[in-house]
Amino acid sequence: MSKFSRAIVRAVPRTLEGGITTAQLGKPDYDLACEQHARYVAALRELGLQVEVLEADDRFPDSVFVEDPAVVTERCALITRPGAATRRGEATAVAAALEPLYGKLERIEEPGTLEGGDVLQIGERFFVGVSARTNRAGAEQLARILANYDYHAELVPLRHFLHLKTGVSHVGGGKLLLAGELADCPQFAACDRWLVPHEETYCANAIQVNGTVMLPLGYPRTRRHIEETGRPVVELAMSEFQKVDGGLSCLSLRIP
Numbered sequence: 234m235s236k237f238s239r240a241i242v243r244a245v246p247r248t249l250e251g252g253i254t255t256a257q258l259g260k261p262d263y264d265l266a267c268e269q270h271a272r273y274v275a276a277l278r279e280l281g282l283q284v285e286v287l288e289a290d291d292r293f294p295d296s297v298f299v300e301d302p303a304v305v306t307e308r309c310a311l312i313t314r315p316g317a318a319t320r321r322g323e324a325t326a327v328a329a330a331l332e333p334l335y336g337k338l339e340r341i342e343e344p345g346t347l348e349g350g351d352v353l354q355i356g357e358r359f360f361v362g363v364s365a366r367t368n369r370a371g372a373e374q375l376a377r378i379l380a381n382y383d384y385h386a387e388l389v390p391l392r393h394f395l396h397l398k399t400g401v402s403h404v405g406g407g408k409l410l411l412a413g414e415l416a417d418c419p420q421f422a423a424c425d426r427w428l429v430p431h432e433e434t435y436c437a438n439a440i441q442v443n444g445t446v447m448l449p450l451g452y453p454r455t456r457r458h459i460e461e462t463g464r465p466v467v468e469l470a471m472s473e474f475q476k477v478d479g480g481l482s483c484l485s486l487r488i489p
């Protein structure tokens with residue numbers, strides 16, 4: 234499994250409450266969101282990552298969700314073309330941060346749309362959600378780009394989840410957390426799976442950083458299960474990002 238050495242995050246914009254959302258959880262509180270974000274950054278640093286914090290950009294309410302405008306791998310990085318048109322301008326600052334690390338960046342081109350939240354890497358394999366945000370053209374472009382770098386990618390059609398990683402996470406060693414419509418997805422049937430209980434669906438979006446699993450705070454059954462497998466867990470309060478449909482993975486680009 235890749236070790237991560239760096240992460241890119243982006244500071245919370247003052248306009249966060251204008252972010253796209255389907256959650257009916259009220260408006261996010263800017264100050265509390267900043268606190269939760271600072272704790273997230275500190276947790277990444279405690280796990281050994283060098284974290285670059287990009288400046289906030291109030292023109293883009295969703296720009297804290299830095300995972301969506303790019304996809305990063307060991308061998309290449311690419312700039313996406315978000316299905317949410319209001320998010321397309323977010324890529325400029327992210328590209329500027331990635332260029333010094335990768336040199337040439339690949340790009341998803343029109344008519345393709347793709348958001349990084351739809352891209353799950355497990356070793357040499359990638360799974361790409363075809364969602365309301367990522368269309369088939371975008372997913373197929375990504376698969377072709379990845380094939381040039383000797384990766385294999387396959388498409389996973391979604392019906393309800395915002396993004397693929399809303400409902401599936403790889404927590405290391407081939408183990409997946411799966412929720413909702415992905416629980417019986419044939420592409421994951423042969424994996425070591427934890428089926429996230431319905432009331433804990435939000436924590437199916439977790440991340441693994443160098444052996445530690447970061448989970449949103451308040452999902453005890455999943456937490457207990459992961460700890461029983463011997464993986465250390467760090468819990469993080471995510472309430473303000475959840476109000477605008479964001480999860481743990483969306484808040485960073487983790488770079489191997």
Ligand code: CIR
Binds near residue numbers: 351398
């Ligand atoms: C959006 O709807 O685009 C944002 N409010 C939330 C993006 C969450 N990103 C992710 O799951 N990768």
